[in-house]
Amino acid sequence: MLRTIDLRGRLAAGTRLDYATVVPRAVFDVAAAVEVVRPICDDVATRGAIALAEYSERFDHVVPPSFRVPAAALAAALDGLDPDVRAAFEESTRRRRLVSEAELGERAVDVQVAPGAQVTQRMIPVRRVGLYVPGGLAPLASSVIMNVVPAQVAGVQSIAVASPPQREFGGLPHPSILALCHLLGVEEVYAVGGAQAVAMFGYGVPGLCPRVDLVTGPGNIYVVAAKRLLKGRVGIDSEAGTTEIAVLADSSADPVHVAADLVSQAEHDPMAAAVLVTDAPDLAAAVERELQEQVDVTKHADRVRTALGGQQSAVILVDDVEQGLEVVDAYAAEHLEIQTRDAAAVAARVRNAGAIFVGPWSPVSLGDYSAGSTHVLPTAGCACHSSGLNVKSFLKAVHVVSYxxxxxxxxxxxxxxxxxxxxxxxxxxxxxxxxxxxxxxxx
Structure with a gap:
């Protein structure tokens, strides 16, 4: 199911390896997508709500009776939420808020560089943010937590959420998304998806949605392209693309765990990337057998098979864990699992990853929901220079000079x-x- 790229012995043979090009990636041509979304964004800027209605009909096949979700609909979504789901939402929120509060740190740092010469760094929250929550193949209610909680902890005064309208819910976003917004106290919610949502936030729509200062949150390639197009007019968090998981494992890893974790991320999207880097051929073979069994019984088997069989996914065989570390650092995965002996020590040496999951009991899916960490993370190798969405994403550092x-x-x-x-x-x-x-x- 996963193709194999064998690097063993190639260094000893004198081959020069560029690991950044060795590890496969999905084709994600944001530049081309920018030209697709440019007329959409321009149209929303010019015609406002009329354009939103036309694109909602074209792309979502439903026009909501009101683009702004009524307060009663938000309250009803929370009232109708399954108690177990609500408990899961509340616990995930509690953990993310705890981590966010720790991330905040000091709001001001004073440095006296000489007698009477003081520089203060003040951390000032962005005034207004637009948070995007995907609703395509999976309605990512968890992204509400990942966007809203750090923005609230940072002190953002005005928070708006946009998520695509769903035909089966009468043109409203998915009920779990609405319920979480209400649970977190966000009352400005829009049934708008895709590039047109980013344009609505970036330009503002008279009588509907005031312009924001910052747009955050994951989305499909057209959401990413719209964020790139409007960057500068508004701030953006990152250009987060299709999900990625890399697992660095040795012979001590459990193939059942490794296979399950690869499947969990392949479930997101047919273009999702799943990469296993290992110095243990027997483990690779066992993982392959497990994949065959686990994929057959998973709900989204076709989607998972497409992702695992795509050019973006592979097993990379290496000489040892040292070479494996070089490979995963060059790949700079969105999610990196370390399933090796002395996993904590190995993880401490990783430089490039959106988030690092250490040992057999820290799967990526934990981070997707309830670890307390963020799941809005850099993809496509951007983890070598960028961070995941966190409290500081919503803060501006301003130096105040007083001599x-x-x-x-x-x-x-x-x-x-x-x-x-x-x-x-x-x-x-x-x-x-x-x-x-x-x-x-x-x-």
Missing amino acids: TEDALAAVARHVEVFADAENLPAHGAAVSRRFPRGAGTVR
Whole structure:
């Protein structure tokens, strides 16, 4: 089911390996998708709610009676929620909030760089955010928690959520999404999906939705493309694409666990990536046998088979765990599991991953829902430079500079010399003109 890429012995044979190109990836052409969504976004900017209705009919096959979900519908969704599901939502929220509060840290950091010379870094929450919650192959109610909770902890004053209208629910988003919004106290919810939702947030729609300052949340390639297109007009969290799981395992790993975890992420999407990196051929063979059995009995077997059999998924055989670490660091997976001996020590050496799951009892699906961590994570190798969605995603760092006259005088000559070196003498004059001639210089 998974193809095999065998790297064993190639380094010893003198082959130079570029691990970033060795590990397969899904084709995810955001640049091409930008040109698809450009006219949609422009149309929403020009025609507002009329355009939203047309795209809702075209893409979602339903036009909601009201794009803004009525408060009564939110309350009814929560009232109708299964008690066990509500308990799961509440516990996942509690854990994510605990981690978010720890992530927040100090809102201000004061540094005195010299007597009378102080620089303060203030963390200021974004004023208004638009949070996108997917509703395609799977209505990701969990994304409500991952978006809303850190925004609330950060202190964002105005929070709006958009999720696609569902035909089977009368043009409303999925009831579990509405229920979680109400549970978390979010009353501004829109039955709008896809690129048009991002455009609604980015441009604003008169009489419906004010413009936001930041758009966050995962989505399909067209949501990602719209975020790229409008970046600069609004802030975005990342360009999160199709889900990925990489498992670094040795012979100590349980093939049942490894196979189950690969299947769990392949379930998301036919383009989902599932990669096993191992120095144990026997484990790889056992995982393959387990995959055959587990896929046959899973609900979304066809989707899973497509993902596991796609070019983006593979078993990578390596000489040892050391080489495996190099491979997974180059791949920079959205989700990385470490199922090896001394898993914690191995995990501590990983540099590039959206989230790291350590040992046999920390599966990725735990992180999808109830670990307390975020599941909005960088994909497509972006974990080498980007972080997952967290409290700081909703905060702006602002430096506040406060110098006394003596403190400025003490550093004035340095500023003047620096300004002259850059051929910007007016910069230096802005300091020297504050002092009598000959004063405020450093000899």
